[in-house]
Amino acid sequence: MRERRKLTLRARVAVLSALGVALAVVVVSLAGWWLMHGRMYDHLDRQVRAQTAEAARAATPEDALRLLHSVDELPDNWSDGDVPDDAAQLLVQVGPPPPVVVRFLDNRGDVVAATAGAAWLGPVGSSAAAVAESGTGEDLDDAGPDDETVYRVHTAPRDGGAIQVGSRVIGIEGTLDDLRVLLTWIGLAGAALAGVVGWGVARTGLRPVHRLTGAVETVAETQDLDSSIPVTGRDEIARLATAVNHLLTALAASKAAQQQLVQDAGHELRTPLTSLRTNVELLRYADAQQGSGKVLAPDDRARLLRDLGIQAEELTTLTTELVELAAENTDPEPFGPLDLADVVHGAVIRARARWPQVVFAVSATPASLTGQPGGLSRVVLNLLDNAAKWSPPGGTVRVRLSTTDGQAELTVTDEGPGISEQDRPKVFERFYRATAARSMPGSGLGLAIVAQIVRTHAGSVVVGTASGGGAELRVRLPADHAS
The missing domain is CATH 3.30.450 (Beta-Lactamase)
Known part of the structure; x- marks a missing residue:
């Protein structure tokens, strides 16, 4: 069955204008006719009473x-x-x-x-x-x-x-009949005139919308997000054009961030992949030389295999963190009520299994809030991994959770060398690694993920110095009033 064609916005405005005027004319005509009817008969009634007297x-x-x-x-x-x-x-x-x-x-x-x-x-x-x-x-x-x-x-x-x-x-009835016919013709003429005027008004009023539509279609065809739509005046169309410009700016920023993420990820992946390829080629070369009597020493072979394992683990960690970072942007986890203390205890159990050489001292009070359980678990675990990585063997990572002034405050401190003043503003940037950290395993994404998830929860994260000289990372999140 053929789909019935819908009226354009211009035609709908014209039709609605005509109907509106027609309705108004009908109401006014009926009111005028009944008023005239009442006036004429009232006059007649007074006249006939006077005649009777x-x-x-x-x-x-x-x-x-x-x-x-x-x-x-x-x-x-x-x-x-x-x-x-x-x-x-x-x-x-x-x-x-x-x-x-x-x-x-x-x-x-x-x-x-x-x-x-x-x-x-x-x-x-x-x-x-x-x-x-x-x-x-x-x-x-x-x-x-x-x-x-x-x-x-x-x-x-x-x-x-x-x-x-x-x-x-x-x-009297003849006069009223003539008036009825006259008002009917006036109503029809008024409706027709309203349709014509409505068409013209719609055409004039919608011209800025057509210009805006054309500009948006041009942006969609050219994919040029850096272009902007001209804004004139201060009416609703100007507000819409301004909103579209803001949308284009946000899309351009998102596209630039995507490109930057791909470039940074490619740069970070290149190093472990190059190292993996070098070590694999060296092992293949050593195997190929066995017939000539040149055999790779067992200690060197064990060292290469150990390096391969470490590089594969770094590559796996980097890939996992990249996936988590992308998933946080494209498929956000739903929010729900939770107790942050339970999240902290669960993350500490996992951290103890991953870092047996470090002691985790936990002090957590209940802190009810609305958040993403998985996201907040990644926040706590990343903070614990970062602290454990910098702590010396046998060192202590202290975790403290409290509620103050309607906020849940999570503090993680370590006994490492701390974070220098010049590095603090950049530790939450993607792939940033301080000079002292470049010789240590890691991708530079852990704290960037922490900052992103905390921003999603309308919270804040800051870096400071612990009382023992190590690093202190403090996360603040809005807590529920019931807590």
Whole structure:
């Protein structure tokens, strides 16, 4: 089945503008029509009441009609087209309805005298008969054949019964019909004009959006993240363009960081791979020379194999840390409630197994917070590995966890040489290794991973000097209020 084509934004704006104006015109027209209807009938009701009061002084209906001067003041502009279809037979029998009709009723509500055209009023209603019988009150009602409104009839008490004065309303209804037609055409014209104006306004208003879209499409095609979109004005479109520029800047920074990571990783991988290749080629060469009697000494062979194991371990560590660093960016671990003390104790158990020659002294109080269990475990373990690596055999790595001012504070100190002042600002950079550390195993990523995960948890990590002269690394994380 063919998918139905959707309207463009410009067309939707034009259609919605037309519908909005049409709705407004309909509401205003209906309100105006009903207001006019009420005003005209209120005026007619006041007029017919005044006529009834004047006619009540007359002795006969004809005298009442002459008293009202109805022939002079209410000219008969009647035409056959004004008559409802259901009243055609009555028109033939009694002629057109006069402007004013007067009827006298007795005290039982029966008609005793009437002027010409009284047949148009129809039979006396029960409310009018009640006025005649009681001699009090009044009645104001519509009258005409077959439920058609031809007259507005007012009934008032008089001596011996009641008087009825009917004023013709067909002229009013004709005026209201003309007004209805006029308002309908005005509404249609207004809706059409609103559609045209809405189309123009949408075209003009969306022109900056089209320019912005074109600029974004150009960036997508060229992959040039360093380009920026021109921003003019201070309206919503300008804010959107500014936001897109900020997005391009962030993407460019992310792309540059990716490229830098690849370059740094390639540089760091090149050293162990070169060493591995050299040692492997040396072993192959030694094996190839066995036929000539040149045999590699067992101590040299054992040293080469030991170096190969160390280099393979360094390569494995570097690869693992690179994978962890990339996974932290692309597939972040979900946050959840945890006790940092449990994470610390678990990491210490693993560190003791990896560094049996170092003593780990732990002092941890419960610290509840919301975080990534795996990420925080890597933070603690990396800090412990770094401290153990620099501690001398038999040295002590002290781990202390406490909560202060709504923050969990983790401090790891060692008994090594410490970190020099010039190296402290750079120890958390990727692949950075101090001069004293270049002869030791490591990739320069451990503390960079620590800094990245701590930033993810809205925390901070700083480097200092322990009381014994070694390095001190302090991590602060926001703790839950319940802790």
